[in-house]
Amino acid sequence: MANRVEHEIIGAIAGGTVAALNNDAKDQYAVNFAAGAFLGKVAARLPDLLEPAIHPNHRGFFHSWLFLSVLGAGMVKLWEWEPEATNQKVLKWALLVTGAAYASHLLRDSITPKSLPIV
Numbered sequence: 001m002a003n004r005v006e007h008e009i010i011g012a013i014a015g016g017t018v019a020a021l022n023n024d025a026k027d028q029y030a031v032n033f034a035a036g037a038f039l040g041k042v043a044a045r046l047p048d049l050l051e052p053a054i055h056p057n058h059r060g061f062f063h064s065w066l067f068l069s070v071l072g073a074g075m076v077k078l079w080e081w082e083p084e085a086t087n088q089k090v091l092k093w094a095l096l097v098t099g100a101a102y103a104s105h106l107l108r109d110s111i112t113p114k115s116l117p118i119v
Protein backbone atom coordinates (compact mmCIF):
# COMPACT_ATOMS: atom_id res chain seq x y z
CA MET A 1 0.00 0.00 0.00
CA ALA A 2 1.33 3.41 -0.94
CA ASN A 3 1.96 5.64 2.02
CA ARG A 4 1.12 9.30 2.49
CA VAL A 5 4.58 10.64 1.62
CA GLU A 6 4.67 8.60 -1.60
CA HIS A 7 1.25 9.97 -2.59
CA GLU A 8 2.41 13.51 -1.83
CA ILE A 9 5.56 13.16 -3.95
CA ILE A 10 3.66 11.73 -6.91
CA GLY A 11 0.92 14.36 -6.48
CA ALA A 12 3.49 17.15 -6.43
CA ILE A 13 5.03 15.90 -9.67
CA ALA A 14 1.60 15.53 -11.33
CA GLY A 15 0.39 18.92 -10.07
CA GLY A 16 3.58 20.70 -11.06
CA THR A 17 3.58 19.16 -14.52
CA VAL A 18 -0.06 20.06 -15.24
CA ALA A 19 0.51 23.58 -13.88
CA ALA A 20 3.52 24.10 -16.14
CA LEU A 21 1.62 22.76 -19.18
CA ASN A 22 -1.39 25.00 -18.42
CA ASN A 23 0.79 28.08 -18.36
CA ASP A 24 -0.36 31.39 -19.90
CA ALA A 25 2.64 33.36 -18.65
CA LYS A 26 5.24 31.87 -20.97
CA ASP A 27 8.20 33.01 -18.87
CA GLN A 28 6.84 31.69 -15.56
CA TYR A 29 7.26 27.92 -15.97
CA ALA A 30 9.33 27.44 -12.82
CA VAL A 31 6.99 29.51 -10.63
CA ASN A 32 3.99 27.73 -12.11
CA PHE A 33 5.59 24.31 -11.54
CA ALA A 34 6.45 25.16 -7.93
CA ALA A 35 2.96 26.45 -7.13
CA GLY A 36 1.38 23.46 -8.85
CA ALA A 37 3.68 21.06 -7.02
CA PHE A 38 2.68 22.57 -3.68
CA LEU A 39 -1.06 22.36 -4.42
CA GLY A 40 -0.60 18.89 -5.93
CA LYS A 41 1.19 17.66 -2.79
CA VAL A 42 -1.79 18.73 -0.65
CA ALA A 43 -4.49 17.61 -3.11
CA ALA A 44 -3.00 14.14 -3.48
CA ARG A 45 -4.21 13.42 0.06
CA LEU A 46 -7.87 14.10 -0.81
CA PRO A 47 -8.89 10.50 -1.62
CA ASP A 48 -7.62 9.24 1.74
CA LEU A 49 -9.26 12.18 3.55
CA LEU A 50 -12.60 11.24 1.94
CA GLU A 51 -12.07 7.51 2.59
CA PRO A 52 -9.44 7.13 5.32
CA ALA A 53 -7.21 4.06 5.17
CA ILE A 54 -8.42 2.74 8.52
CA HIS A 55 -9.01 -0.81 7.27
CA PRO A 56 -7.91 -2.89 4.25
CA ASN A 57 -11.21 -2.34 2.39
CA HIS A 58 -11.43 1.44 2.74
CA ARG A 59 -11.48 2.07 -1.01
CA GLY A 60 -15.02 3.00 -1.99
CA PHE A 61 -16.59 5.24 -4.63
CA PHE A 62 -14.01 8.03 -4.32
CA HIS A 63 -11.24 5.47 -4.94
CA SER A 64 -13.04 3.74 -7.83
CA TRP A 65 -12.38 3.30 -11.55
CA LEU A 66 -15.77 4.97 -12.16
CA PHE A 67 -14.74 8.07 -10.21
CA LEU A 68 -11.37 8.15 -11.99
CA SER A 69 -13.15 7.97 -15.37
CA VAL A 70 -15.55 10.79 -14.48
CA LEU A 71 -12.63 12.84 -13.18
CA GLY A 72 -10.70 12.25 -16.40
CA ALA A 73 -13.66 13.27 -18.57
CA GLY A 74 -14.13 16.41 -16.47
CA MET A 75 -10.47 17.28 -16.77
CA VAL A 76 -10.60 16.97 -20.58
CA LYS A 77 -13.56 19.42 -20.64
CA LEU A 78 -11.71 21.70 -18.25
CA TRP A 79 -8.55 21.58 -20.38
CA GLU A 80 -10.58 22.66 -23.44
CA TRP A 81 -12.18 25.60 -21.57
CA GLU A 82 -10.65 28.93 -22.61
CA PRO A 83 -11.57 31.44 -19.91
CA GLU A 84 -11.11 35.17 -20.47
CA ALA A 85 -11.23 36.53 -16.92
CA THR A 86 -8.23 36.16 -14.63
CA ASN A 87 -10.21 34.63 -11.78
CA GLN A 88 -11.57 32.00 -14.16
CA LYS A 89 -8.03 31.23 -15.39
CA VAL A 90 -6.92 30.76 -11.79
CA LEU A 91 -9.92 28.50 -11.12
CA LYS A 92 -9.11 26.41 -14.21
CA TRP A 93 -5.47 26.11 -13.11
CA ALA A 94 -6.38 25.10 -9.55
CA LEU A 95 -8.97 22.53 -10.66
CA LEU A 96 -6.60 20.99 -13.20
CA VAL A 97 -3.81 20.70 -10.64
CA THR A 98 -6.16 19.27 -8.01
CA GLY A 99 -7.62 16.82 -10.52
CA ALA A 100 -4.19 15.66 -11.67
CA ALA A 101 -3.02 15.12 -8.10
CA TYR A 102 -6.22 13.27 -7.20
CA ALA A 103 -5.88 11.08 -10.30
CA SER A 104 -2.23 10.38 -9.45
CA HIS A 105 -3.35 9.03 -6.07
CA LEU A 106 -5.89 6.69 -7.66
CA LEU A 107 -3.44 5.53 -10.33
CA ARG A 108 -0.81 4.76 -7.68
CA ASP A 109 -3.40 2.86 -5.62
CA SER A 110 -4.49 0.96 -8.73
CA ILE A 111 -1.11 -0.80 -9.01
CA THR A 112 -1.32 -2.19 -5.46
CA PRO A 113 -2.51 -5.82 -5.00
CA LYS A 114 -6.04 -4.66 -4.00
CA SER A 115 -6.20 -2.20 -6.93
CA LEU A 116 -9.40 -0.07 -7.17
CA PRO A 117 -13.05 -1.13 -7.05
CA ILE A 118 -15.05 -0.66 -10.28
CA VAL A 119 -17.65 1.50 -8.47
Ligand SMILES: [Zn+2]
Nearest residue numbers: 047048063109
Ligand atom coordinates in the same frame (compact mmCIF):
# COMPACT_ATOMS: atom_id res chain seq x y z
ZN1 LIG B 1 -5.81 5.86 -1.30
